[in-house]
Amino acid sequence: MASRTLAQAITLALDNALGRSDDIIVLGEDVGRTGGVFRITDGLRAKHGAHRVVDTPLAESGIVGTALGLAVAGMRPVVELQFMGFSYPAFDQIISHVARMRHRTRHRFTVPMVIRIPYGGGIGAAEHHSESTETIYAHIPGLKVVVPSRPADAAGMLRAAIEDPDPVIFLEPIRMYRSVKEEVPDDSPPARLDTSTVERLGSDITLVSWGAMMKETREAAEKLAASGVSAEVVDLRCLAPMNVDTLAASVRKTGRAVVIHEAPRSAGLGAEVIASLQEHCAYDLEAPVARVTGWDTVIPLKMAEHHYLPSTERIVTTAERVLAS
Amino acid sequence: MASRTLAQAITLALDNALGRSDDIIVLGEDVGRTGGVFRITDGLRAKHGAHRVVDTPLAESGIVGTALGLAVAGMRPVVELQFMGFSYPAFDQIISHVARMRHRTRHRFTVPMVIRIPYGGGIGAAEHHSESTETIYAHIPGLKVVVPSRPADAAGMLRAAIEDPDPVIFLEPIRMYRSVKEEVPDDSPPARLDTSTVERLGSDITLVSWGAMMKETREAAEKLAASGVSAEVVDLRCLAPMNVDTLAASVRKTGRAVVIHEAPRSAGLGAEVIASLQEHCAYDLEAPVARVTGWDTVIPLKMAEHHYLPSTERIVTTAERVLAS
Amino acid sequence: MAERPLQFLNPDGQLIEKSPVDLDRAVALYRDMVLARVYDKKGVALQKQGRLATYAPFEGQEAAQVASAATLEQGDWMVPSYREPAAMWMHGYPMELLIATRRGTELGGSPPDDVRVLPVSIPVGSHMLHAVGLAWAERLRGTDRVAITYFGDGATSEGDFHEAMNFAGVLNAGCIFFCQNNGWAISLPREEQTAAETIAHKAVGYGMPGVLVDGNDALAVYEATRTAVERARSGAGPTLIEAQTYRMGPHSTADDPGRYRSPDATEEWRTRDPVERLRRYLADQGSWTPEWQAELEQDGSALVEQAVVTAETLPTFRPEEMFDGMFAELPPGIAAQRAEAGAI
Amino acid sequence: MAERPLQFLNPDGQLIEKSPVDLDRAVALYRDMVLARVYDKKGVALQKQGRLATYAPFEGQEAAQVASAATLEQGDWMVPSYREPAAMWMHGYPMELLIATRRGTELGGSPPDDVRVLPVSIPVGSHMLHAVGLAWAERLRGTDRVAITYFGDGATSEGDFHEAMNFAGVLNAGCIFFCQNNGWAISLPREEQTAAETIAHKAVGYGMPGVLVDGNDALAVYEATRTAVERARSGAGPTLIEAQTYRMGPHSTADDPGRYRSPDATEEWRTRDPVERLRRYLADQGSWTPEWQAELEQDGSALVEQAVVTAETLPTFRPEEMFDGMFAELPPGIAAQRAEAGAI
Numbered sequence A, B: 001m002a003s004r005t006l007a008q009a010i011t012l013a014l015d016n017a018l019g020r021s022d023d024i025i026v027l028g029e030d031v032g033r034t035g036g037v038f039r040i041t042d043g044l045r046a047k048h049g050a051h052r053v054v055d056t057p058l059a060e061s062g063i064v065g066t067a068l069g070l071a072v073a074g075m076r077p078v079v080e081l082q083f084m085g086f087s088y089p090a091f092d093q094i095i096s097h098v099a100r101m102r103h104r105t106r107h108r109f110t111v112p113m114v115i116r117i118p119y120g121g122g123i124g125a126a127e128h129h130s131e132s133t134e135t136i137y138a139h140i141p142g143l144k145v146v147v148p149s150r151p152a153d154a155a156g157m158l159r160a161a162i163e164d165p166d167p168v169i170f171l172e173p174i175r176m177y178r179s180v181k182e183e184v185p186d187d188s189p190p191a192r193l194d195t196s197t198v199e200r201l202g203s204d205i206t207l208v209s210w211g212a213m214m215k216e217t218r219e220a221a222e223k224l225a226a227s228g229v230s231a232e233v234v235d236l237r238c239l240a241p242m243n244v245d246t247l248a249a250s251v252r253k254t255g256r257a258v259v260i261h262e263a264p265r266s267a268g269l270g271a272e273v274i275a276s277l278q279e280h281c282a283y284d285l286e287a288p289v290a291r292v293t294g295w296d297t298v299i300p301l302k303m304a305e306h307h308y309l310p311s312t313e314r315i316v317t318t319a320e321r322v323l324a325s
Numbered sequence C, D: 001m002a003e004r005p006l007q008f009l010n011p012d013g014q015l016i017e018k019s020p021v022d023l024d025r026a027v028a029l030y031r032d033m034v035l036a037r038v039y040d041k042k043g044v045a046l047q048k049q050g051r052l053a054t055y056a057p058f059e060g061q062e063a064a065q066v067a068s069a070a071t072l073e074q075g076d077w078m079v080p081s082y083r084e085p086a087a088m089w090m091h092g093y094p095m096e097l098l099i100a101t102r103r104g105t106e107l108g109g110s111p112p113d114d115v116r117v118l119p120v121s122i123p124v125g126s127h128m129l130h131a132v133g134l135a136w137a138e139r140l141r142g143t144d145r146v147a148i149t150y151f152g153d154g155a156t157s158e159g160d161f162h163e164a165m166n167f168a169g170v171l172n173a174g175c176i177f178f179c180q181n182n183g184w185a186i187s188l189p190r191e192e193q194t195a196a197e198t199i200a201h202k203a204v205g206y207g208m209p210g211v212l213v214d215g216n217d218a219l220a221v222y223e224a225t226r227t228a229v230e231r232a233r234s235g236a237g238p239t240l241i242e243a244q245t246y247r248m249g250p251h252s253t254a255d256d257p258g259r260y261r262s263p264d265a266t267e268e269w270r271t272r273d274p275v276e277r278l279r280r281y282l283a284d285q286g287s288w289t290p291e292w293q294a295e296l297e298q299d300g301s302a303l304v305e306q307a308v309v310t311a312e313t314l315p316t317f318r319p320e321e322m323f324d325g326m327f328a329e330l331p332p333g334i335a336a337q338r339a340e341a342g343a344i
């Protein structure tokens, strides 16, 4: 056990997985020699060999499609795509093949693959480097889509994803890579990939989010507490297939909820959260569930990014509005 | 004015547009010599020339990316992608460039492009030919996403889409191409691309859908009427940017609603409809809005497709359940 | 880059170079090619009768499929597109499952455990990458198994073709890219698909050999593929084969070639028919008789009929399977939908 | 396919063939290359000071950019990626807007109306298709304008590169594909990017000429591009140019080349420096003096400084513009969000 960042926890999980089974192969652009653009795979090539931590040509569809072949042959590829905005060239492979091979072949051929995708804004990067289109992947039957927001959970979730017999889109919140530290075991057991977590107990309102926006969500709960509002905080974690049992239980108790995400609002995953809550506990709701989200615009570049990303303030204000209604 | 199918209405709108301006260029796989897999562009190459109705190589990203260049240079490309399942290779071009060029260049370079995409199941086709992933496109800022469900509207909407200064994803409900006929003017005026239509007035419940599912939705309203239930029917038409004013007004009146789509339920566009209604008229709702949708599975092939697609029966039963609650 | 395609039999079935295969092999290839033609005729007929949902005829492409697949060993991988039923059953894919897929049921997609043939792949150009991964995995595992992938001339325009070729080149994967250039991608002629001189020329861009072969000459196809397979198996890397052939029928049973090509070209290609060509050769060698032909056709028909019967009496795909097929373990949300569907 | 790159000046700046350009042109190229180097140094410095959000250095690639862009006429299109500021301003893109983009503001993306340069494109390999469409549109309009697109060695692995090349070949588009092969795609060396002998070889697969050129020889770059532009302008079709050069600095200011390459290779390339090479040539011709060099550097610095000041005093991107930029006319739903954002 040591105190580790989210980035370190992911590196550790990859390292352990590579050590555990020869079937694991890590591949992607720049993952080898230079350890990836975020240095998540740093040191793994030196330790496990260039044939297991592979620098591929610059072609995302090629990476995912080739990895599918590896997986069908029984390997367990762990793909890194550099940014969510560069996952789109691989979209056809993901939706048309990765997600469907098991169904197409009635379990004869399967795709035990992890696709790691750093996502989200707030790092002042160039265009296309701040995407948060998780809902697109969450809509595709046959994919599991998960996102950690804490180092220890990240290690356990990645282990579970790698050991999962089905494809997992593993989203990594870029701006959290090095911003939080917590105790992470040297070898985490696999975490559940089909549950949400109540992070903070509360009785007045439920704040639900995932990934990078958990930071502002937690801060909002703190601020609300300071003004006497008891907010329960739920980390959705597993975006698809979505399991809202935990969340619905929370909302049944608090009667009010705000869902927070940085993706554009329209047709974003917050809509699914609202629709599901409505199906599970409409009659327990004392006010409509509110959304605090990115706008239906392109996320601006560095200098104007803060106008786009939901702030702690917006969450607090929205929660107060929901409480007042 | 003549009685025309939806397919004929679209052909007519293309023909008229090609006649109206030399800037229009129709391009895609097999759109020329053979008039497209659905024969929508039949005859247009002979009439307007091979340089204006262009058979391209087999590469969807290539088609859309090249069309973007045409559009930036002031042409008005009308792209046909053969099936929604084959739009995915073009996804990166659509999301990263088509949708963003105006914003990226602050109106300096724009993309007046239409991408016609036949979509939906129910035709017993091979795998990937029955996709209905409209919500993915609806989530992308910078795109207009529209879908007609009647011949006359189709002609007007396509004209408006072609004349629109921004990119429009024009979805075409395959199983409606030749199943309905109505009077369509020889040269339709442009239709609105930001409104929904109340098709049938009712007072007990609102049924809202779009595209191909409008057939079952209309039938359900008929059946409900037979058992004394007055259902209002709304054709959403314009999926993004979504304007729920008309729908919300309907629901304010009826107090109840069912949203119907053939896409998988989770993170489908029905969720956005529910979330929006909740934001616009939560307090007018007498029961939770229900969803009748495809399942969170791959849509089966011909022999089992009917287990997947929402039936009139499912809509009726669900409406009755909503009415009872 | 060879300017003329590899050929052993000229269109009249005369040997123009020493045969690369012995007579037994030629006889075996012929038998399978007759079966392929019988199957194809049956497919077209079944579709007309409404007993298949879709069908993609491959008349004229029998040599390309049969003779290439005949070079593989058990354990090698095959990654087909949608117009290679003959290649697929040659490598063990049960014929009844191919028919089942065309009938429109999921049951066709699941070959037996010992059959290393992926099911039909529909998105053009997308599946070649899978072959690269399979070949790579075999190398990582230390075996000498190879992967062959089939695709059309149209598929070479897709970005994924490029990425697959490039990955195979860089990884030196034991992969055979077998292009059946049948002259058309639906209505687009090969000349408008690419300005490359031949498709085989495209290999240059990936540092691998590009081999042009007369796709209607079974002996040439066999020899070219055998060489490529051997190369792959020895660890020397991938090969692109362009088999020049012709789609004699429509693209699919929904297509009308009269809209885009003249019957003359098709008739001209009929003089290069792969089955007839090999027949003449065998006849010249004294290895063909009309009686044997009748027997082959009868046996072939019986086999295909049996496969049709089996396909048509397979259990039906139950609605629950829709849900059960998605993941190894049914997730709670999908289980709820399964229950909901069951209640309808 | 030429096995040796086109070269006029050897690394020592000696003319090995008759110069394809007159001295005035060589002088002009030199001036712009010095400016490019001054700009690049400034870019690196500004980023270190935190005044730029991101920066992609291009030291070593000045000849490739300046000499190629110098062959264009007003009205021709340019479709860059992200490492070609010099090419962009050569063709009229205001330098201050390039800096603005790097500062992290949308204001940089909008060149004046008469500048036919698309803004920086980030998704590697995706933008070449746009050049094909632009060139095609010009043909449809009956003009003789051409389109040039810049990209790196890494970009050639993306499927979109293939589709762009193939479309250009089939359409015979007046398009110049200018690849700056700088040896690296972040940490991946050219040899692992593709097994092709050279990137120029890839042209074979599309039926277009592939030209290999010493990218650090301004005269060779000029001549190769001029020929390709002329070819395109005359309607004869597209050309792929591979300019062999080297990225002397890191991939971006966040990159550490020490992790993946030895400084030796970089030092070896320093002996082939494009600016120094052209300087020596001019000096030999009596067209260079230390005073002139000082003057060039001073003028260049002044110009860049001025651009920085302009960039840093541009109005700020207002939050409303986020919404207003999405469509020609603000749709109701987005108008509501605009109001909501304004109220916060």
Ligand SMILES: Cc1ncc(C[n+]2csc(CCOP(=O)(O)OP(=O)(O)O)c2C)c(N)n1
Residues within 6 Å of the ligand: B029, B058, B082, B086, B089, C083, C122, C123, C124, C125, C151, C152, C153, C154, C155, C156, C182, C184, C185, C186, C247, C251
């Ligand atoms: C990505 C994609 N785009 C379009 C289609 C529709 N389509 C099916 S087959 C075909 C032509 C394929 O031509 P080719 O690769 O030459 O193979 P052939 O059919 O001639 O065997 C097209 C366009 C598809 N299946 N997938």
Ligand SMILES: Cc1ncc(C[n+]2csc(CCOP(=O)(O)OP(=O)(O)O)c2C)c(N)n1
Residues within 6 Å of the ligand: A029, A058, A082, A086, A089, D083, D122, D123, D124, D125, D151, D152, D153, D154, D155, D156, D182, D184, D185, D186, D247, D251
């Ligand atoms: C589609 C896509 N994938 C990944 C990236 C991340 N990325 C940015 S530059 C780069 C390397 C590009 O190399 P090259 O094409 O040789 O151009 P260079 O940077 O050397 O000029 C990568 C992988 C990207 N921008 N776009």
Ligand SMILES: [Mg+2]
Residues within 6 Å of the ligand: C152, C153, C154, C180, C181, C182, C183, C184, C185, C186
């Ligand atoms: Mg073909």
Ligand SMILES: [Mg+2]
Residues within 6 Å of the ligand: D152, D153, D154, D180, D181, D182, D183, D184, D185, D186
């Ligand atoms: Mg490079």
